[in-house]
Amino acid sequence: MKNIRNFCIIAHIDHGKSTLADRLLDYTGSVTEREKQEQLLDSMDLERERGITIKSHAIQMDYIHEGEEYILNLIDTPGHVDFSYEVSRSIAACEGALLVVDAAQSIQAQTISNLYLALENDLEIIPVLNKVDLPSANPEEVTDDIVDLLGCDPSEIIPASAKTGLGIKEILDAIINRIPAPSGKVDAPLRALIFDSVYNPFRGVETFFRVINGTIKKGQHIKFVNTDKNYYADEVGTLKLKQLPKKEIKTGDVGYLITGIKDAREVKVGDTITGADNPTTEAVAGFEDVKPMVFAGIYPVDTEDYEELRASMEKLQLNDASLVFTPESSAALGFGFRCGFLGMLHLEIIQERLEREFDMTVITTVPNVSYHAYTNKNPDEVILVNNPSDLPEPSKLDRVEEPYIKASIITKADYVGPVMSLCIEKRGEITNQTYLTTERVELTFDMPLAEIVFDFYDRLKTVSRGYASFDYAPIGMRTSKLVKVDVLLNANKVDALSALLHVDNAYDIGKKMCEKLKELIPRQQFDIPIQAAIGAKIIARETVKALRKDVTAKCYGGDISRKRKLLEKQKKGKKRMRQVGNVEIPQEAFMAVLKLND
16 A cells, blocks of 8 residues: 555646646656547537547556555546535545646636645645746746745656646655555444546446545445445456456545446435445545536427437437436427536536537527515515526515625736726625735635626636636625516517626626627518517617518609509508517527627
8 A cells, every 4th residue: 555646636727737747758658659649538519629628537557666666646637716615525535646737827717726635635735847848938936926835845846747747757756755645444344435436338337436444345335425335346447548456445446336326316426435244334424416506408409309409408418417307398499408517617518519419500598597486475485596487476575685796806917907897897895805926916805606607608718818717616695686588589488598697787788698699580571679688678679671672673654653552552561460470589699689789
């Protein structure tokens, strides 16, 4: 056990985490020349294209240091804020972390939030200054930033370049010398933490775990503590680039387990594995069910594809247990699903995977968050509102609570003004402002989650010219004055475009929605009124003008009354058309509502 080291890599998006992992694998000889490729641990096409880690991967390396053989388990973490719960479980499975900071970009919000997670779990932090070979790198200044943040000695910071391979040996030596070996009792009852799982269509769910106490053997009768279900360990093994079956996995080591489970929802990240015959008395702390933060409706473009969409969603759920969906129907779009996501990135990825992997063209409605509504009749009973149409009538409504988050934004000092005014416009309240250096400021806001769902991230990048980094954590529900704004087309409500908005913003957003729809809805032979309404009160209106056909062209000479007669006839025809005519809404209209400020 003294020769095992478990560590993870903490970094902001694009600071070189995946490249550093590639170099470590090369240096320790864990990959052959033939298997080498960029971003080796990112297996999805989407991850390679976007250059982000969506699904974390664990891998084991063997390394000889001063004549002794060591086993290094790299437990990778996804970098994006939407997957912070998975990051927290990966961190709980380690004893140490490499804190990777880009020498050109310095410390960003994500790095700090993941660093705090690591410090809460008492991990040994090894700071690594990456990309020192770049012409724009500023190693001295960034070193000072890291020293201020960690309170470490400047000599402890390892300068490296994952691209050229500089500093890789020093990093490996530091992992062995500075990160403590796992502590645990080999003879205690089995206690292991599940930090990830993937679905294999041939073998069911593969569970990745870290043994904290005891050993897990092939063929053993095991139990998952939080779901209280029993299984047989058909196969256990360690995670090299390919899986390597073993007879048993001992205390402190990391491995995979195959039990033939076919439903990914039975394996919950953060759960504890123990023996069924001799169970442990204490589960690993910190387990929680992943809660969706953002909800959106997903509908097939063709209503006949509903069953096919259901099958595709179920298959996706096998791979991604944090996707939640329930069937719902809409008057405008027919049958579809109400889906819960961890955040906007998660929503984009699911949408893209549906299109790529299952060839499904889908319409996504305006995303919203889940609210708590209380009625006058029973002010203590919570009504969960995931969809604007679930909101009770205004006359029966006592109050509505919405989820709030604590947002931390790190930006250059020059952009503090624009960033503040953006956050205040989004109903944020500033709670703290700290100068990390003379150039960089950390701003902390309490703001409603609903305001971030729309176009917040894009606009933050715009006002700070790409310099601001952003991270958030939920802080609970607060009472707000919210109203439901409906969009009426040709006097018919379009339920897919309804939104719950704050009273102060309702008029502006209603007006912008109408203007945007006016641009996108194709002209018909009759006038189409587009209205935004709160209850029965119309707050904004735009009209898509009718296409005019010149009916009097063939009428030359003669009396004016002939022309008037033709125009009257046309007027009656248009009126009749408007009563039976229906308006097609293009898919861009649903998505355009998200980008109202463009």
